Amino acid sequence: MMRHExxxxxxxxxxxxxxxxxxxxxxxxxxxxEALCCIPFEETxxxxxxxxxxxxxxxxxxxxxxxxxERLVEHPSPTPxxxxxxxxxxxxxxxxxxxxxxxxxxxxxxxxxxxxxxxDGGLYQRLILLIQVRDLLYANGIFSVPAGSPQSVPSALPxxxxxxxxxxxxxxxxxxxxxxxxxxxxxxxxxxxEERLMALQGxxxxxxxxxxxxxxxxxxxxxxxxxxxxx
Amino acid sequence: xxxTDVDEILRxxxxxxxxxxxxxLDDLEERIVAELGERRPxxxxxxxxxxxxxxxxxxxxxxxxVVGATAAAFLVVGLFASRxxxxxxxxxxxxxxxxxxxxxxxxxxxxxxxxxxxxxxATTVVVVGDFNDWxxxxxxxxxxxxxxxxxxxxxxxxxxxxxxxxxxxxxxxxRADEHVQSFGEYSSVRYIGRGGxxx
Numbered sequence: 001m002m003r004h005e006x007x008x009x010x011x012x013x014x015x016x017x018x019x020x021x022x023x024x025x026x027x028x029x030x031x032x033x034e035a036l037c038c039i040p041f042e043e044t045x046x047x048x049x050x051x052x053x054x055x056x057x058x059x060x061x062x063x064x065x066x067x068x069x070e071r072l073v074e075h076p077s078p079t080p081x082x083x084x085x086x087x088x089x090x091x092x093x094x095x096x097x098x099x100x101x102x103x104x105x106x107x108x109x110x111x112x113x114x115x116x117x118x119x120d121g122g123l124y125q126r127l128i129l130l131i132q133v134r135d136l137l138y139a140n141g142i143f144s145v146p147a148g149s150p151q152s153v154p155s156a157l158p159x160x161x162x163x164x165x166x167x168x169x170x171x172x173x174x175x176x177x178x179x180x181x182x183x184x185x186x187x188x189x190x191x192x193x194e195e196r197l198m199a200l201q202g203x204x205x206x207x208x209x210x211x212x213x214x215x216x217x218x219x220x221x222x223x224x225x226x227x228x229x230x231x
Numbered sequence: 232x233x234x235t236d237v238d239e240i241l242r243x244x245x246x247x248x249x250x251x252x253x254x255x256l257d258d259l260e261e262r263i264v265a266e267l268g269e270r271r272p273x274x275x276x277x278x279x280x281x282x283x284x285x286x287x288x289x290x291x292x293x294x295x296x297v298v299g300a301t302a303a304a305f306l307v308v309g310l311f312a313s314r315x316x317x318x319x320x321x322x323x324x325x326x327x328x329x330x331x332x333x334x335x336x337x338x339x340x341x342x343x344x345x346x347x348x349x350x351x352x353a354t355t356v357v358v359v360g361d362f363n364d365w366x367x368x369x370x371x372x373x374x375x376x377x378x379x380x381x382x383x384x385x386x387x388x389x390x391x392x393x394x395x396x397x398x399x400x401x402x403x404x405x406r407a408d409e410h411v412q413s414f415g416e417y418s419s420v421r422y423i424g425r426g427g428x429x430x
Contacts, residue, residue, distance in 0.1 A: 064364070104361050105413075108391070111365035112400050114414045122414060168389075179412040196389075199408075203387045203424050 027062040029055065035069045041083045043090075050090035057096065058147055058159045064103045065089070071110055081116035088123045097130045098163040101171055125177070125229050129170040132225040137166065140216040154212070161209055165197075168205070169213070172196040173226055183226030186219030193222060339386055341423055345370065346380045347404070349396045353377070360392025367395065387424025393417075 032051050036044050054060045068089075072082040085106060092099045102123050109119035137143075142155045144162035151158070157165070172193045181188060197210045345358050347370065356379040357367035363383070370379035391411065393402030400416055407419035 067364075104365075107365035108359075108361070108418075109414055111359045111367075111395075112393070112414060112416075113398075118414060175411040175413075178414075199422050199425050200389060203422070204389070 026055075027066045031066055032069060035066060035073055039073055039079060039082065041079065041086070043083060043087055047083075047086045047090045050093040053096075054093040054099070057093075057098075059098075059163075061100055061103060064107075065099070068103055068106055071107075072116075075110075075116065077116040081120065084120040085116060085123060088120060088127055092127050092130065095131060095134075097127075097134065098167055100163075101130070101167045102126055122178070126170065126174050128229045129174050129225065130166065132228045133166055133170045133173070136217065136221050136225055137162070137169075137213070140221075142212060142216065154208070157209060161206060164204055165209055165213055168196050168200060169193050173222060173229070177226060177230060183230050184223055186223040189222040189226060190217075190219040193217075339424070340384045341387075342382050343385050343421070343423065344380060344382045345392075345394075345404075346378060346406075347394050347396070347401070348377055349379055351375070351377045353379075353397050355395075355397055357395050358383070358392055359395060360390055362390045362392065370394075385423045388422075390421050390423065391418050392421070393419060 029052060032048060036048065041047065051065065054065070055062070069086065072085060075082060089099055089102055089106075092102055105123055105126055106119055109116075109122065142157065142162070142165075144159045145151065145156045147158040147160055149158075172195075173189055176185075176189055176192050177183065183189075194214060197205060197213060201207050201210045347356060347358075349356050349372070356370045356372070358370060358381060359365045359367055362385055368381060368383060370381040372379045391413070392404075393400055393416075394404070395401070402413075402416055402418040403410060404419035404421075408422050408425075409420045410417045411420055412418075
């Protein structure tokens with residue numbers, strides 16, 4: 001009897017902890033509805049639907065996404081420019097892509113006082129790169145599986161590890177292009193990607209994941225990725 | 232002996248018996264209470280805990296609420312403490328002459344010193360980067376020599392940043408690991424924890 005009571009008490013405490021953590025960790029979806037209701041976007045429903053999809057992703061950065069929405073709502077730029085940025089994010093969420101890098105880029109632009117249409121241009125190029133790099137990884141047999149699922153083959157990476165690789169490869173190619181580099185410089189692109197991955201090996205990337213990418217991707221692959229982003 | 236005498240004798244005996252019994256009953260309640268008081272066990276700490284864990288059904292909800300509220304309070308305090316550890320109060324200002332790191336007390340975190348020279352007339356110097364969500368962290372120049380500094384604890388990773396000197400972007404920190412172009416201007420990049428280096 002006593003053990004039963006102890007178990008009940010522990011279960012209650014555990015439930016409180018789990019619920020408390022869930023409440024504190026995630027921004028409620030209603031917060032997005034409230035934030036977006038102030039602006040007459042034509043595509044509000046699509047943006048909200050994409051955000052709702054985002055909640056199904058692992059590690060969806062709801063807090064940062066809401067912060068960006070609120071910053072844009074307050075921004076003095078014309079409504080279509082604000083909507084453009086949110087639609088780019090919405091597309092990424094619809095594609096199931098990680099949006100941390102896009103959010104980071106948007107906040108960087110806002111901090112530096114870059115016009116919204118220019119920020120959106122930069123975000124759109126990063127979006128294309130994320131799509132292209134993801135497809136390149138898939139084509140080379142490097143997949144993403146939900147964290148916690150059994151890893152059937154070494155190239156089936158848990159989503160957070162896959163996303164970290166994807167984000168860094170796309171970012172390295174993006175930096176090359178933004179710096180005025182040519183998309184045809186496959187070997188230079190490969191060198192940038194290799195340097196980036198090696199620099200983060202053992203820091204935010206696993207050595208095995210870096211080796212996997214570097215042995216399966218070739219300079220010509222990165223030329224295709226870069227060309228898609230600038231065309 | 233006559234019958235009436237016998238009756239009298241029996242009646243007297245009964246009367247004595249009853250009065251004696253009444254005397255016994257007079258302070259019975261007080262005596263019982265006193266005796267119970269002497270025998271009542273002291274409530275030890277372990278018994279108190281047992282009562283808390285195994286309460287009566289009526290009191291269970293209230294006690295669960297107390298336990299739950301305490302747990303929630305610990306959770307909230309813990310989360311706020313962890314956030315404070317991640318984003319502690321940061322000192323103000325500066326540019327790119329030196330960027331030094333020192334091993335912080337926390338495992339994996341390093342205190343990174345940002346230093347930037349600015350015109351003597353400068354009034355505000357801040358550093359913005361992905362480590363602070365591109366929100367300004369002020370640098371300070373307490374001796375007024377135009378060298379603005381701040382220290383920010385960073386976990387291992389790659390960080391892109393730049394300085395805003397009176398609102399103007401300056402992203403070419405000479406002590407950065409690399410420079411990248413972003414939105415048409417340079418930004419600085421620092422790797423923390425790469426190959427065990429301090430930054």
